[in-house]
Amino acid sequence: MSDTKPLRTLLCIAVQQNFFDLPFDQIGMVWKGFSTFMGTVAATEGVTVLGTIDDDETMVGTSPTGFPWTCYMLCDFPDREAVKAACNLFRTIEIGEENHRLWRYMRIEARMGRALEIPAL
Template sequence: MTMATENKKIRALFCCAVLQNFFDLPGDKIPDVLKATGQLLRTIREMPGVDVLGTMDDDETMVGTSPNGWPWTFYILADVPDRQTAVDICGLFRTSEVGEYRLWKYMRIEARLGRELVMPE
């Protein structure tokens, strides 16, 4: 007898911090980092099995770097098909190019993985 198993997605909160290197950039170089970040977000949304549930940006109420992990600068809440996909999303910061550097020079990311909070009625 074979039972069908349901593949449940993993709920992932990607916490992203802007680093001091971003703030040290000349003004004319800042758009390059913002464009790379926009492309990164589009790439995440297009990844197979990824459902971006929402994003949040703290930039209006938090000014400066996020050196200690909290508060973060922006967040991405997504359902991902597996842990490897979450790892791959984090890896985009290592591979996304911004001029001669990678995005991780200007930002860092940490993923919190869990499941949707469901309470019995």
């Protein structure tokens, strides 16, 4: 058994203007793709989803080019390659019938580190 600690990663996700430009009856295809993303990350061997945050009730419209993001997933990943594979899903998950990918409607950034341990006092 390896003593390698998991790579604590915050997946920061922003909804882009192309999503808001869609007619309301077409946004379901993006949510389906995003659900595929979340489910695939959660099912990846060695990944533990620790929590999620959705800011959609207090942030309406597109996210700026950084903080604050629309939603977050905090996960433990086995290694950097697994984090890269999760981010790459935005390039591969198909949305709709026009050969678009998830990254047309959302963007992702991964912040990686280690778990901050609270010292005993």
